[in-house]
Structure formats: structure tokens, C-alpha cells
Amino acid sequence: MTKPADPIAGLRMPLSEAMETQRSIRRLSPDPVDDEIILRLIELGTKAPTGSNFQNWEFVVIKDQTLKARIGTLYEQAWKIYGRAGRALRKGDEAAARSMAAVEWQIEHFEEVPILIVACLRGSRAPFLPVPPVVAATYYGSIFPSIQNILLGARAMGLGAGIVTLPLWSTTRIRRLLKMPIAVLPCAILPVGWPIGRYGPTHRRPPGEITHLDTYGNMPWKT
Amino acid sequence: MTKPADPIAGLRMPLSEAMETQRSIRRLSPDPVDDEIILRLIELGTKAPTGSNFQNWEFVVIKDQTLKARIGTLYEQAWKIYGRAGRALRKGDEAAARSMAAVEWQIEHFEEVPILIVACLRGSRAPFLPVPPVVAATYYGSIFPSIQNILLGARAMGLGAGIVTLPLWSTTRIRRLLKMPIAVLPCAILPVGWPIGRYGPTHRRPPGEITHLDTYGNMPWKT
Numbered sequence: 001m002t003k004p005a006d007p008i009a010g011l012r013m014p015l016s017e018a019m020e021t022q023r024s025i026r027r028l029s030p031d032p033v034d035d036e037i038i039l040r041l042i043e044l045g046t047k048a049p050t051g052s053n054f055q056n057w058e059f060v061v062i063k064d065q066t067l068k069a070r071i072g073t074l075y076e077q078a079w080k081i082y083g084r085a086g087r088a089l090r091k092g093d094e095a096a097a098r099s100m101a102a103v104e105w106q107i108e109h110f111e112e113v114p115i116l117i118v119a120c121l122r123g124s125r126a127p128f129l130p131v132p133p134v135v136a137a138t139y140y141g142s143i144f145p146s147i148q149n150i151l152l153g154a155r156a157m158g159l160g161a162g163i164v165t166l167p168l169w170s171t172t173r174i175r176r177l178l179k180m181p182i183a184v185l186p187c188a189i190l191p192v193g194w195p196i197g198r199y200g201p202t203h204r205r206p207p208g209e210i211t212h213l214d215t216y217g218n219m220p221w222k223t
Numbered sequence: 224m225t226k227p228a229d230p231i232a233g234l235r236m237p238l239s240e241a242m243e244t245q246r247s248i249r250r251l252s253p254d255p256v257d258d259e260i261i262l263r264l265i266e267l268g269t270k271a272p273t274g275s276n277f278q279n280w281e282f283v284v285i286k287d288q289t290l291k292a293r294i295g296t297l298y299e300q301a302w303k304i305y306g307r308a309g310r311a312l313r314k315g316d317e318a319a320a321r322s323m324a325a326v327e328w329q330i331e332h333f334e335e336v337p338i339l340i341v342a343c344l345r346g347s348r349a350p351f352l353p354v355p356p357v358v359a360a361t362y363y364g365s366i367f368p369s370i371q372n373i374l375l376g377a378r379a380m381g382l383g384a385g386i387v388t389l390p391l392w393s394t395t396r397i398r399r400l401l402k403m404p405i406a407v408l409p410c411a412i413l414p415v416g417w418p419i420g421r422y423g424p425t426h427r428r429p430p431g432e433i434t435h436l437d438t439y440g441n442m443p444w445k446t
Contacts, residue, residue, distance in 0.1 A: 015241045015379045016234035019270045019372055039444060042430040047242045048371060049386055052309065053322055057433060064437045078357075086275065099276055136359055137410045138388045144367030145386075148271060149242055151368070152375075156238045163272055163368075165361045180439040187360045207265040210280060214287045216403040221262060 003194045007037055007157035011044075018156045021199045025160030026102040028193030030112040037157060038115055038192070044153040045119070048145035051138040056123050057146055060178055060186075062116040070177055071189070072110030075167040079107055082166060106164075106191065117190040118174075119147050122183060143187045150190060160195030163188050226417045230260055230380035234267075241379045244422045248383030249325040251416030253335040260380060261338055261415070267376040268342070271368035274361040279346050280369050283401055283409075285339040293400055294412070295333030298390040302330055305389060329387075329414065340413040341397075342370050345406060366410045373413060383418030386411050 004010055042059050050056060062068060083100060090096040106113075121143050131139075147163060154161035165188050168174055174186050208221030227233055265282050273279060285291060306323060313319040329336075344366050354362075370386060377384035388411050391397055397409050431444030 011239035012237040014235040015238050015375060016267065018238045019267050019376075022270060022272070024272055024276075035444070039430045039434065042434055043427075044239065044242050046427040046430060046433070047245060047425060049245070049247055049374070051386075051388070053247075053318070055427065058435065058439075059430075059433060060435045060437070060439060062437055067437055095276070132392070133394055133408060133410075134388050134391045137363060137391065140360060140363030141367050141370070141386055141388065141411060144364050145371035145374070147364070148368035148371040151272070152238060153242075163274075163364060165274070165357050165364065168357045168360065169355070171356055178435075178437075178439050184439065185356060187356070188364060202270060204266075204269040204278065207262045207269060207282075210269070210282060211262065211265055212281065212283045212401075214283070214285055214290055214401075216283060216401050216407065221258070 003031065004158045007159065008040060010157045011040075011153060013156040018152045020201055022152060022155045023199060023202050024162030025195045025197050025199070026106040026162055026191070027196040028109075028113050028160050028191060029196055030114060031194050033114045033159065033193060037159070038117070041150045041153045041192070042117070045146040045150045048149045050142040050146070054123070054142065056121055057143055058120045058122055058184060060118040060120065060180070062118065063114070065111055067177060068113060068116060069111040071116065071167050071174070072107060074170065074173060075110060075164070076107050078166040078169045079103065110191075113191040113193055115192040117150065117192060118178065118186050119143055119150075119188050119190065120180070120184050120186045140187065147188055147190065154192055155199060158194070159192055160197065161190050161192045164191060165189070226254065227381045230382065231263060233380045234263075234376060236379040241375045243424055245375060245378045246422060246425050247385030248418045248420050248422070249329040249385055249414070250419040251332075251336050251383050251414060252419055253337060254417050256337045256382065256416060260382070261340070264373045264376045264415070265340070268369040268373045271372045273365040273369070277346070277365065279344055280366055281343045281345055281407060283341040283343065283403070285341065286337070288334055290400060291336060291339060292334040294339065294390050294397070295330060297393065297396060298333060298387070299330050301389040301392045302326065333414075336414040336416055338415040340373065340415060341401065341409050342366055342373075342411050342413065343403070343407050343409045363410065370411055370413065377415055378422060381417070382415055383420065384413050384415045387414060388412070
């Protein structure tokens with residue numbers, strides 16, 4: 001774990017370096033994170049685009065130990081089902097196994113995570129109402145760019161962070177815990193803290209292997 | 224319009240500067256954009272996180288004039304309904320009026336946009352199947368962080384870009400145009416080109432006005 005002397009100065013990291021060394025960090029130290037840092041991250045989040053520029057995000061910062069423990073319990077409940085399925089599906093995949101071990105570490109230590117940022121959208125969609133994909137894409141497209149700004153900002157400041165959605169399997173329970181009105185939908189939780197693990201380059205397929213020209217299947221940049 | 228001498232070197236822009244000066248640029252010059260630049264943007268897109276690290280994005284780059292014109296027609300059809308509703312809803316809102324005028328400019332000039340990047344996810348969700356919010360959030364949360372990387376990269380390189388979803392109102396028609404299988408869902412279109420307009424700081428409410436502590440409505444950072 002390395003906490004930099006001046007984390008906010010880290011935001012001057014070159015854009016490409018921040019992107020190329022971003023990864024989900026799940027093993028976080030319980031050391032506190034200053035309010036100033038969290039608000040700066042959220043400020044950067046608000047710079048991202050939103051559909052029709054509605055700027056309809058809201059953020060709930062959770063520090064309360066009891067709330068963190070309760071959200072951790074929701075996480076664990078969903079993981080018991082989802083994690084078992086995941087292990088069966090990706091048997092023999094070592095990278096997936098490492099990632100699942102990190103998730104399990106995170107669940108066990110969830111109430112020690114210094115900060116949870118719950119990213120929400122005002123103007124909730126009805127939970128089980130079927131909507132055409134374009135509506136859903138426009139809706140979630142108004143919060144995930146903002147979340148990515150927060151994650152990149154965290155990376156540049158030397159903070160560990162990642163996206164967690166499983167604890168939100170019951171929006172009713174989460175809303176009750178956070179006293180959140182029905183008109184606000186929690187979309188993702190970002191656990192934030194000083195990392196025990198390290199950032200570093202990630203491995204991806206070259207862009208030519210996933211890029212088509214004009215029509216699907218026409219891949220002139222594939223080598 | 225200013226096309227920098229070495230756009231890729233622009234990616235070393237400080238992270239916070241890129242975020243703080245990002246805005247949707249809709250008025251784009253028809254001047255071509257090099258393949259190298261587009262592939263570098265997509266490469267940066269692939270550095271973003273995906274749910275369970277499935278890396279299930281795909282990108283279709285559109286340069287063909289006829290395809291751009293047809294997608295422009297789909298855009299126009301949706302705008303005729305949506306734009307009229309938007310104008311009625313946000314009457315008297317000057318910023319919204321400016322933004323709507325830019326959208327109309329873009330629709331009129333859609334086939335001149337040098338590059339459209341269609342950001343897609345493999346493992347399509349059924350179009351009208353109701354899913355709980357946590358599933359939808361995890362799904363779209365696997366493509367919009369990637370889209371935000373592309374937009375930030377475009378901004379740092381001096382390219383204009385933005386998110387457009389309206390032309391996707393009929394996934395059937397878009398899939399037919401792009402010969403895309405049902406197992407791939409187009410989530411957003413990013414028109415990319417050298418800007419006629421300028422980037423510059425955006426205006427947002429301070430983070431304390433949209434940030435709650437522990438429970439919704441508890442806003443200690445509001446000034």
C-alpha cells in the first residue's frame with residue numbers, strides 16, 4: 001500500500017497513462033480517505049456527459065460501518081448464487097479465478113472499506129417495466145461515463161476502486177437502507193480506498209480484432 | 224477548426240484537464256480522420272472495465288456515405304418525435320435550445336461526418352424482456368466506461384465527438400443495415416471528426432449539492 005503525499009496532484013497524470021494502467025482494485029486498506037478527495041472525484045464525475053445534458057446524477061457517500069456491513073450482506077447473498085454459477089462456467093480460467101478470489105476478499109472485508117460511493121440517477125425507470133434498448137442505453141449512458149471519470153480519477157490519485165453492482169439486486173432493500181426515494185435509482189457502488197494491491201497495465205486483444213468496417217464481419221485491421 | 228500537428232501526442236494531456244474541458248461536439252468538419260487515430264481511440268476504449276471482465280465489446284467503424292445517410296434518416300425519424308417533445312418540455316431553456324440546434328445541425332450533416340463508431344456488446348439482451356435494474360446496469364456498465372474513454376481520448380487529441388442513441392430506436396433496422404447478428408447489440412453511436420466548434424470548460428453544480436452522506440437527504444457538503 002502506498003498513499004501518495006499529494007494525491008490530488010496525481011490528477012495531472014497523462015490521460016493515456018491513467019487509462020492504460022486502470023484496473024479494478026478490490027483489496028483496499030481500511031485507512032481513511034479525506035472528504036476533499038472524495039468530493040474532487042465526484043466533481044470529476046459530474047464533468048461527464050449525460051443524455052440530453054440532464055445532469056441527473058446523485059451520489060451517496062457511505063462511511064457508516066453498520067450501513068457498510070448491511071450492504072456487504074446483500075453483496076454476499078447475491079454472490080452465493082452468482083459466484084457459484086461463475087465458478088462453474090469459468091472453470092480452469094485462472095484470471096477469472098483470481099478475480100473471483102478478489103471479490104470474495106472484498107465481500108469478507110466489505111465493512112472495512114473506507115468509502116462506498118453509490119452512483120444514482122434521478123428519474124428512476126420502473127424496475128421491471130420492459131423498455132426498448134435505446135431507452136435503457138440512454139438511461140445508463142447518463143451514469144456510467146461519470147463512473148468511469150471517478151475510476152480514472154481514483155487511479156490517477158493512487159486510490160483503489162472498482163464497480164460493484166451485485167449488492168443492488170434488491171433496489172427495495174438498498175433504498176430502505178439509504179432512505180432513498182423511489183424516484184432515485186442506485187446504479188452502481190464504487191468501493192474506494194488506498195490499495196493493498198497495485199495498478200499496472202492490463203491485457204486486451206488488439207483493437208483490430210474487435211473492430212469492423214462498415215458492416216459486421218468486415219475486419220480489415222485484423223492481423 | 225484546428226487539426227493538431229500530432230493528435231496522438233495529445234493523449235498526454237493531464238487527466239483532469241481532459242475531463243474538465245470535455246463537451247459533446249456536434250458540428251464536425253467533413254475532413255477525414257486517419258485509421259491510426261480511430262484504432263488508437265478504440266484501443267483506449269478496451270482499457271475500460273467490463274462486468275466480470277468479460278471484455279464483450281465490439282466496434283463498427285462506419286465510413287461508407289450511403290450507410291451514414293441511412294443512419295441519418297433513422298436519426299431524423301426519431302428526432303421528429305423526440306425533438307418536438309423536448310422543445311415543448313424545455314421551452315425558455317436557452318442552453319437546451321442551443322444544444323437542440325446543434326443536434327439539428329448534426330442530423331442535416333450526418334452523412335458528412337467522417338467517422339461513426341458504433342459501440343456494441345456481444346451477448347445481447349432480449350430487446351423487450353424486462354430485466355431487474357441490477358442486470359441492466361451491469362450490462363450497460365460494460366460499454367459506457369469504454370465509450371467515455373473514447374470520448375476523453377478524442378477530446379485530448381483535439382477531435383470532436385459525442386454520444387448519440389436516437390438512431391438506434393429500431394435495433395432491427397440498424398442490425399439489417401450493418402449486417403449485425405442478433406447476438407450483438409448496438410448501444411451507442413459516436414460521431415467523430417475535427418471540430419468546427421471549440422472545447423472548453425463546462426458548467427456543473429458543485430459536488431456538495433448532489434452528494435449525500437450515509438443516507439439520502441443528509442447533505443453536509445452543501446454550501
